[in-house]
Amino acid sequence: MNKEQIIVKLTTIVKPYIQNEEGFKNMSEETDFINDLEINSANLVDIILDVEDEFKIEIDNDSMEKMLSVKATIEIIQTKMNA
């Protein structure tokens, strides 16, 4: 799966949890979940569980801690999917 396809899926996943509409409209690879979208830590867990279901992967604690931006999340998804 390429970056663009992952971003499309991620956009759908994060939508219910965002607080910052402006940040969401401009969501790109550079977007930070907490600073740009104002997602809280509890909802970040929901996003990670949704990512696991959507991409059929398992996220461990180390990966979870890195998944704070779209870019890092794409990298983790791609690595896990190709593992």
Next chain:
Amino acid sequence: MNQKQIIKNLPYQKPFLFVDEITEISENGVTGNYTFKENEFFYEGHFKDNPITPGVILTETMAQIGVVCLGIYLLKDAILSEGKTTKIALTSNNIDFYLPVNPNEKVTVVSERVYFRFNKLKCNVKMINSKNELVCRGTIAGMLVI
């Protein structure tokens, strides 16, 4: 960790402790109860001359028994070995209410774990009264950090 130790490790005290007893606890869920005393502080205002337990207090009772007690049990190894207290925060709840709870009523809370991952504990929780009737039910989630 036994039920008394769990209650002792709760970060609440009177007048905001709503756990009398834990009767069953495992990695997957918890059952406990609380009896609302006649002189609970909130009956003075809810409602005027007509004391009924507020829905927020029923939610709180479900959260204390169903989520926080279970969370302390799940983190028991870290709590016992490091002697630390748990920091907790309610993060979401969605509850439907079916019956009122009067002063002196005993309620039982039954909670089933949905997941506990990355410090977030989410549970399906219900409350029943002493006649075994459903009082309220829903989902509650919180973050628990040692």
